[in-house]
Amino acid sequence: MFKILIVEDDDALRETLEIGLRSNGFDVCQAATGTDAIPVFEKHKPDLVLLDLMLPGKNGIEICHELRQTSGVPIIMLTARTDDNDMIRGLEAGADDYVTKPYKIEVLVSRIKARLRPIKQVQHTIIKLGPIEIDTLSHEVLRNGKRVSLTPLEFKLLLTLASHPNEVFSREMLLEQVWEYTYKADTRLVNVHVQRLRSKIEEDQEDPKLVLTVRGWGYKAGPE
Amino acid sequence: MFIGRIYKAALGRFRSSLQLRALAYTVALSGSALVLLGGVLSFSIGNGLFSTRTEQAELESHRATFAVSRVFSGVTGTNQQQLSKAIAEVVPELESIGVSQTRQVAFLYSGSKNSKKYSSPKSTNFDLSLITTEFRARVLATEDIESQTVQISRGGESIPAILIGQRFEVPKGHPYELYLVYDMYNEQQTLGFVQRTLVLGGLVTLMIIGFFSFLVTSWLVRPVRDAAEVSEFIAAGDLDRRLPVRGSDVIAVLATSFNHMADSLQEKIKAMRQLSTMQQRFVSDVSHELRTPLTTMKLTADYLYSEKENFDDLSKRSVEIMHSQMDRFDQLLADLLEISRYDAAGVKPQYEVHDLNGIVGSALESIQQFADSKGVYLEVEIPSGAVQCEVDVVRIERILNNLLTNAIEHSEGKPVKIRVAQNETAVAVSVTDQGIGMNDAELAQAFNRFWRADPSRKRTTGGTGLGLAISIEDAQLHSGVLEVTAAPNLGACFRLTLPKRQDVAIEDSPLKLALETES
Numbered sequence: 001m002f003k004i005l006i007v008e009d010d011d012a013l014r015e016t017l018e019i020g021l022r023s024n025g026f027d028v029c030q031a032a033t034g035t036d037a038i039p040v041f042e043k044h045k046p047d048l049v050l051l052d053l054m055l056p057g058k059n060g061i062e063i064c065h066e067l068r069q070t071s072g073v074p075i076i077m078l079t080a081r082t083d084d085n086d087m088i089r090g091l092e093a094g095a096d097d098y099v100t101k102p103y104k105i106e107v108l109v110s111r112i113k114a115r116l117r118p119i120k121q122v123q124h125t126i127i128k129l130g131p132i133e134i135d136t137l138s139h140e141v142l143r144n145g146k147r148v149s150l151t152p153l154e155f156k157l158l159l160t161l162a163s164h165p166n167e168v169f170s171r172e173m174l175l176e177q178v179w180e181y182t183y184k185a186d187t188r189l190v191n192v193h194v195q196r197l198r199s200k201i202e203e204d205q206e207d208p209k210l211v212l213t214v215r216g217w218g219y220k221a222g223p224e
Numbered sequence: 225m226f227i228g229r230i231y232k233a234a235l236g237r238f239r240s241s242l243q244l245r246a247l248a249y250t251v252a253l254s255g256s257a258l259v260l261l262g263g264v265l266s267f268s269i270g271n272g273l274f275s276t277r278t279e280q281a282e283l284e285s286h287r288a289t290f291a292v293s294r295v296f297s298g299v300t301g302t303n304q305q306q307l308s309k310a311i312a313e314v315v316p317e318l319e320s321i322g323v324s325q326t327r328q329v330a331f332l333y334s335g336s337k338n339s340k341k342y343s344s345p346k347s348t349n350f351d352l353s354l355i356t357t358e359f360r361a362r363v364l365a366t367e368d369i370e371s372q373t374v375q376i377s378r379g380g381e382s383i384p385a386i387l388i389g390q391r392f393e394v395p396k397g398h399p400y401e402l403y404l405v406y407d408m409y410n411e412q413q414t415l416g417f418v419q420r421t422l423v424l425g426g427l428v429t430l431m432i433i434g435f436f437s438f439l440v441t442s443w444l445v446r447p448v449r450d451a452a453e454v455s456e457f458i459a460a461g462d463l464d465r466r467l468p469v470r471g472s473d474v475i476a477v478l479a480t481s482f483n484h485m486a487d488s489l490q491e492k493i494k495a496m497r498q499l500s501t502m503q504q505r506f507v508s509d510v511s512h513e514l515r516t517p518l519t520t521m522k523l524t525a526d527y528l529y530s531e532k533e534n535f536d537d538l539s540k541r542s543v544e545i546m547h548s549q550m551d552r553f554d555q556l557l558a559d560l561l562e563i564s565r566y567d568a569a570g571v572k573p574q575y576e577v578h579d580l581n582g583i584v585g586s587a588l589e590s591i592q593q594f595a596d597s598k599g600v601y602l603e604v605e606i607p608s609g610a611v612q613c614e615v616d617v618v619r620i621e622r623i624l625n626n627l628l629t630n631a632i633e634h635s636e637g638k639p640v641k642i643r644v645a646q647n648e649t650a651v652a653v654s655v656t657d658q659g660i661g662m663n664d665a666e667l668a669q670a671f672n673r674f675w676r677a678d679p680s681r682k683r684t685t686g687g688t689g690l691g692l693a694i695s696i697e698d699a700q701l702h703s704g705v706l707e708v709t710a711a712p713n714l715g716a717c718f719r720l721t722l723p724k725r726q727d728v729a730i731e732d733s734p735l736k737l738a739l740e741t742e743s
Contacts, residue, residue, distance in 0.1 A: 013520040020523050080515040084572060102519035102554050105526050171576060172617070186618075187574045216577040216614060216725075 002116055003027040005046035007037045007063065008078065009055050017050070020105040026112070034058030038066055041073075048074045048115055050108075051095065053086055061086070061093045068094035072151035074115035078103075091192040096153045097179060098189075114180035119156055122163075129162045129221055130210050132201055143201060153178065154197050161211060161221040170218035194219055243438075243445045250437040251430060258426040266419050273411040278371060278386055281406040284327070285369050285388045288318050288404060292331075292392060299395055307394065308343065315345045318404070327406055330355075334364065334391075334399035342398055351376065354387055355403060363389035363401055376407060384408045447475040451482055463490040504567045511561040518550075518557060525550045552688075559690035563673065566697040573616035573701055575726055580611040580620075580651050584644055587624035591632065595640070600632045606644040613651040614725045619698040623706065626691040627655040627718045634716065635659035645734035650721050652735040658715040661739075670708050671696045704730070709737050 004026050008014040011032070018028045029044040031037040034057035041049065049067065053060035064075060077090045077098040087098055096115055099108055124137040133142040139155050141148045150158065157178050161169060169177075171187035179189060194211055202208045210222045238244055292314055299310045311331065318329040330346035346352070354374045363370045369390050376385045385407040392400045450467060457465040466486060467479040529547040532540045565571055588602060595602050631640045635657040643654045662670065669675045674689040692706075699706035702722050710716035717740075721733040 010516050010520070013516055013523075016520045016523040016527075020527060023527065080512055080519075084570070101515040102522045102557070105523050171574075187576065216575070218576070 001025065001027045002047040002112075003029060003044060004112065005029050005031065005037075005041055005044065005049045007031045007034070007040075007049065007055065007060070008052040009033060010052075017108075020108070021112075024105070024109045034060070034063055037063045041067065041071075046073070048076065048112055050076050050078055050112075051090075052078045052080075053090055054080060061089050064090055064093035064095050068151075072149070072154075074152065076108075076111055076115065088188065088192060091189065092196070094151070094196070096151065096193075098186075115153070117180070119152070119159065127159070127162045129165065131203075132158075132162075132210060134159060134162055141201070148200055150197070150200060154193065154200065157193055157197055158201070158211075161219060165221045168214045168217050168220045174218065190219075242448065243441045246441045246445070247434065247437055250441075251434045254433045255426075255430055258429060262419075262422045262426050266415070266422060269418050270415050273415055274373075274384075274408070277406065277408055277411050281386045281388055281404070282369055282371060284406070285390065285404055288329075289390060289392070289402065291317060292402060296394055307396070311343055311394065311400075312345055314402075315347060318402075319347055327404055329405075330403040331392075332401045332403065334401050342394075342400075346403075350403075350405065354405065355389070359387070359389060360401070363391060367391065374405070376405065378407065378409065383412050447479065451478065454482070454486075458486055458489070463493060501568075504564055507560060507564040508568065511557055511564060514557055518554065522550050522554060556688045556690075559688045559694060562694050563690055563697070566694070566701075571697075571701060573619065575614045575616055577612055577614050578617050578620075580613050580615075580644055580646070580653065580722075581606050583615075583617060583620050584624060584642065584653060587621050587628060588642070591625065591628045594629065595632050598632050598635075599637050600635050601639040602628075602632075603639050603641045604643075605641065607646065611644055611646045611651050612724070613646075613722055615702060615722060616698075619701065620720075620722070623695040623698050623720055624653065624655075626695045627653075627720070630691070631655045631657040631659075631716070631718070634661075638715075641740060643735055646724070647734040648724075648731070649728050650723055650730040650733060652719060652721040652733045654717055654719040654735045654737070656715060656717040656738075656740050658740050661712045661715045662710040663712050667708065667710050670710075671706075702726075705733075707737050709739065711739060714739050 004021055006014055006017050006021075006028060008017065008030075009032055014030055014032065018030065021028050029040055029046055031040040034055035037051075037055075037058065051060045051063060055063075060077060064077075067073060067075060074097075075095040077087070077095045078101060079087055079090070079098055080101045090098065097111055099111055119139070122136050124135075127134040127136065131144045132148075135141070136159065139152075141150055141155065141158065157174065160174065160177050171190040174190045175181040175185050175187065179185065194213075195205075198205050198208050198211055202210055208222070212220055212222045214220055238248065295310050295313050295317055299306050314331045315329045319327060328347040328350045330344070330350045330352065332344040332346070333342040335342065354376065359370065359372050369388055371386055371388045374385050374387045375382050377383075385405050388404045388406070390402050392402045394400055447467075454465045454467050463486070466483045469476050469479045469483070525543070525547050528543045532543045535543060584604075584606065588604065592602070628640070628642070636659040638658040640658075641654075641656045643652075643656075645652055671692050673693040696706045699720055699722070703726065704720060704722035706718065706720050708716060708718045717737055719733060719735055719737045721730055721735070723730050
């Protein structure tokens with residue numbers, strides 16, 4: 001049974017979420033303030049974190065940063081503010097996805113499941129992309145022989161692009177294949193995560209050689 | 225064609241420049257005054273010259289008469305030879321006499337023409353046709369001198385001259401007529417010179433007037449031009465601009481009151497802006513604050529809804545109603561938030577190249593069920609190739625969804641036609657229904673917030689009333705246009721035109737904005 005950490009300061013909403021998630025077969029642990037979030041996370045080791053952005057004590061973006069120091073745990077932001085800046089900052093801080101209030105429990109559950117679903121097993125190969133080596137089985141990524149730490153989502157993004165080098169993926173295609181969205185979603189998710197991925201694997205993030213932008217179309221994995 | 229264009233450009237410049245117009249009028253009016261003055265001067269100078277010459281000519285004619293009398297003084301009428309000699313002497317005598325070098329003389333016998341005794345000598349260049357029978361009759365009728373202006377030709381040039389005639393009797397009572405022609409070549413030359421001088425002087429004066437009036441109008445127009453420039457800046461949003469105030473004349477008063485007006489305008493705009501920002505923030509805050517409790521309520525309602533089979537009938541129905549109304553509330557809040565984001569100019573679109581056919585296709589797919597439930601046939605007419613355009617696909621699909629929902633709702637079961645087309649600069653989708661349509665008053669309000677076409681009609685889809693208001697904002701965000709035409713009971717046609725790329729301007733829409741005709 002997957003365990004989910006709910007970080008949400010509104011008691012009624014937290015409780016309702018718990019009911020909803022439990023009735024969908026998840027185990028739940030909770031934190032009501034920003035300061036509680038990290039200790040609860042360390043104590044319960046949840047499989048996924050639902051994170052409200054507006055929290056007393058420590059805000060969601062800071063928590064995101066701290067979690068990402070040590071863990072690649074999937075993080076889904078719960079935002080009341082559809083304020084773009086907050087949402088983008090959350091994604092930049094390492095959140096994988098976001099859901100805006102008010103949401104349906106089905107939507108939330110499907111987002112959670114998408115993030116918890118293991119990457120489809122493929123034949124064990126080593127994909128090479130410039131100085132990068134991707135082990136499709138161990139999910140290890142080496143850059144010039146040194147290990148690069150990617151979150152599961154970042155790994156999936158890299159794997160999707162690198163499996164078909166020089167093939168252009170539109171942002172929609174990536175949302176569908178990496179995030180498993182079946183409907184139109186915010187393509188900025190892709191932009192932000194491509195940036196995060198680049199910051200980890202590119203030599204110069206400003207002049208990417210591996211994950212290239214195709215203006216007006218999307219992205220592709222660069223030439224060998 | 226080229227001249228026509230220059231003429232048009234000049235006309236445009238003339239209409240647009242106050243200074244040029246003032247200058248033109250000043251020069252035109254001064255020019256007319258100068259022409260009038262020149263005309264009068266030239267006329268009176270000409271007249272003066274003419275009358276002086278005439279007087280002089282008459283005086284000389286008296287002298288000539290005297291000279292002719294002298295020629296005949298020693299001649300008695302009986303000596304025919306002597307008489308003939310004297311007659312022959314008249315012309316050379318008079319030609320050489322007087323100050324004028326250019327006198328022509330004719331001494332004509334008035335008696336019967338065939339007299340051989342009495343010759344009619346004349347200067348060689350004297351043109352006898354100048355003496356009309358009428359003039360001759362006048363000369364014969366009086367003792368005195370008769371004069372008349374005539375035109376003579378000299379060196380191929382026609383110049384004015386004075387013809388003077390007088391009766392004369394040679395001894396033995398033979399009637400003669402003496403004619404003298406004084407040309408006015410010199411006077412003509414003088415008049416020409418005077419006229420040329422007048423024209424030249426006039427032109428120079430006109431140029432000087434033009435130059436000075438240019439200086440004066442520049443000086444007068446500059447503050448007006450400054451004021452126009454500053455008001456343009458203010459109109460463009462630079463509210464801090466003011467006019468410089470110099471001195472205390474009427475221009476300074478204009479500048480002061482202009483600045484005054486700008487001050488109060490600036491204050492009003494500031495206050496309005498503040499109010500508007502506050503209102504927008506309020507709407508946005510309310511929407512945000514409502515979201516957390518709404519989420520809780522919605523989750524609870526969803527949970528209850530999923531459990532509804534366990535309830536008794538009344539509770540079950542209540543849960544269903546709550547559930548559906550919760551969705552409506554949700555949509556309303558989402559739309560309100562979207563509008564408030566547009567109002568706060570906080571919308572950042574995500575442009576990507578898409579096939580409009582594809583977007584239309586997926587919009588149709590999502591609406592198909594609703595269309596089927598209403599028994600409305602969706603007729604699609606799309607080009608075979610890809611219709612590529614750079615758009616924020618979520619927003620475009622939202623617009624299409626709105627248009628399709630509206631069309632199906634108001635089509636009264638008749639088919640709805642969807643068309644897609646493209647040209648060099650633009651792509652377009654039109655959605656045309658043949659339903660209840662709208663009258664002109666309704667048409668004018670179609671894009672207003674919370675406005676519904678017919679309030680008496682039952683709401684079936686529970687739209688928020690913000691759909692078209694958001695759609696038009698979405699279209700404008702893309703530098704596109706969303707237009708509508710409609711007629712009562714004939715239906716409505718909505719047309720969305722978008723630029724192919726965001727750096728391209730729409731030239732015209734590839735689709736017509738027209739209702740379906742019955743044929």
